[in-house]
Amino acid sequence: MERFRLGLIADDLTGALDTGVQFQQKGLTTVVPFKYGRSFQDVGVVAFNSNTRHEKREVAFRRVFQLTRRLKGRILFKKVDSTLRGNVAAEIMAMLEASGLHKAILAPAFPTQGRTLEEGILKFYGTPFHRTAYREAFSPPLDTSFVPELMERGLGEKVGHLGREALKHGPLKLSERIRGARERVILVDSWNRRDLRLIGQAWWSFLRDEALICGSAGLAKEIDLGEPPRRTTPFRMRRKKGPLLLVSGSRHEKTLNQVRRVLKVLGFPLVEPDMADFTNPLKSAQEIRKVARLVGDALDRSKGVVLSTSFREMVKGNEDQVAQSLGKVVGHVLRRHEISSLILSGGDVAMEVCQNLRSGGMRIETEILQGIPLSSLLDGPWKGLPIVTKGGGLGDPNAFLEVIHYLTG
Template sequence: MLIGVIADDFTGASDIANTLAKGISPEGGLRTAQFAGVPDRSAPGDVDAGVVSLKSRTAPKDAAVADSITALNWLLAQGCRQIVFKYCSTFDSTKGGNIGPVAEALADALDARRVIFCPAFPTTGRTVYQGHLFVGDQPLHESGMARHPLTPMTDPDIRRWLGHQTLEPVGHLPLMDVTKDPETIRQALERIGHRFVVADAISDQNLLDLGTVLADARLITGGSGIALGLPRNILRAGSVPARDPHFRPIVGPEAVLAGSCSGATRGQIDRHAKRHPTFAIDVPGVMRGDITANTLIDFYRAHEGNAPLAYSSGSPDDVRAFQTEFGRDQVADKLDALFAETAVQLAKHGYRRIVVAGGETSGAVAQALSGALGAPAMAIGPEIDPGVPILSLGSNNTVALALKSGNFGTPDFFAKALRMMEIGT
């Protein structure tokens, strides 16, 4: 294994694993595996890039740092030469968030002299200009992220936001330098005196050029876009042969679980509900114990073959009301446990295609399924929509899994994902 990724949630891990596996340049991609947490065994010998999925995005700083260092040590033991700390392309955190502390700890452990921060993902409209993060044509704080129930982003200036989280001064590599040739970019980067540097990027070409400059960097941080050029570095050096992602279509019963409250996911649920059965999970009922995994299993089995969807997605106001009544952590823990147990029961009942929406929900489901199937490594298959691949879990009675971040995917994502799992393209 040459490249190791530490991802702070499971959908983000799938996102960057997809980037590494497919490649964007003619050279192709790398044989990539995604792991549900830090494995207790060595990685398969044919893996070029390994992505460790953590649930650390909203964790306390000390816990996030400890988990990330554990992941780092495992990746280094697998032979990784380069480490990527992957966070969301909307830099999800708070002023007191853990992106800065985790980056500091990883940089110290790797003795990294300079560390790039670049959450840009132009394919989905996330760009960085003058150190400010944009979603489409809107500054981050005007995009709806300011109302996020867990990580409200109220400032688009990534330099300033990161400055709240770290004692390191934060520098800036402006677009006027990033648009030049890689050697000139390298020279501009060397002139910046700070250890932490936010880099502008508004196109895939900017990210490819940054990737060339960072070929020998011990530590890189960013969204999945920062990895666009990394497979090319490995393949051009002749370290591994080009890999073609291989995916064998999977047939069998299907289910969709949605725990995201993002506007995009709510729209996808509304679209899906026009043609497929849906079950709105009553959160107070879950908290009282009236709604259990058996409730959902009964729903799925009653509608097998018609892409049934169960969801706990609500408006931000609904979410706040439930959090106020029952406690934020209590609601999150109960729903995560419900979705996790439901997924395990689905697999036991022979369900082979499972689509999950929401970062926290995806983490709970992937960890539970990985443990139940005894399969820590998830192979990366075809891309469903930008940033969301099909994952294959287990060697016998393989389960196809799609982990969708709340804001990702086209309006018909759920049906499309299930169809692609079955036909392979």
């Protein structure tokens, strides 16, 4: 039994992994289950993926409520997207109601990725979010960056807000301000990593048994658990022979540039589906088999292959179908070809691929780059297969190149 037992819920797989790895780096065994019924009593951190980023509010609330019940007895962390995409308000309320906790502390900032919360305003490298291209990722597009207003729309109740001045007197005073607030959800400004560290310390040292903490991987990284338990078996990458497969469904400009760098520098072949057939219920099965053959042929003659829909025109509303089809392609490929490792970009794509690998979950092994973890399958036909996952908006242009270098030595 590990010293601390935490439960984490994210709304997509990459979020569960990039936040879970922050606790793994503190010395806690961390797993991300694919099947909710399995017990992990001896595991330090259980990181659930509710897979609710694009679900309706009611579905998200119900699923997160049920998952929270499964985490009974654990200290709770709600991973929220640092740009507040998804059903943030509904999922926070679900965790509060299912756990019986009285307060939720919300600190979504991720300063090292340019995302800060200043006087209640969510900013991207100093620009309010609703004035950046990110506003289009919301439906309807964002019309304000003032987070208390955005959260109150979703919660239907007033949200507390503590500015930076509340951090000046240390974690104990901050915890007292939070405990004494009338509102259930308290938003706290965070301009930099030091601010997040203070928020994390206030929660962990004084509030962890009475408040839900909500934030991104940036907040998880700054939480100091004290002296962590020692790992008896430090992770060592066991490099397998065979080519690697990079699968990208993210359309984020950062991911597009990262894939372009791999194609240019390493010369990996690129396989792209015919999107019309890929998303046509009458033709998708045939297109999946065709694409799987193309990927397999490319794997036979290359050290690595890129399977991507990122550069193709996407019809709005077809995102789920594309992710499902990519997952099926990878399942077909792995049944016929041996690979050394998988790199997956985009939360929906990562989840669909993993569901086709017939495993009960993943164990997080290490963090290759900031927010880019390496995990391995817990069981199933491909037990131990190394899998790297990356959220669409993370990493510099050489991120995939650095990951590939790590995997191949």
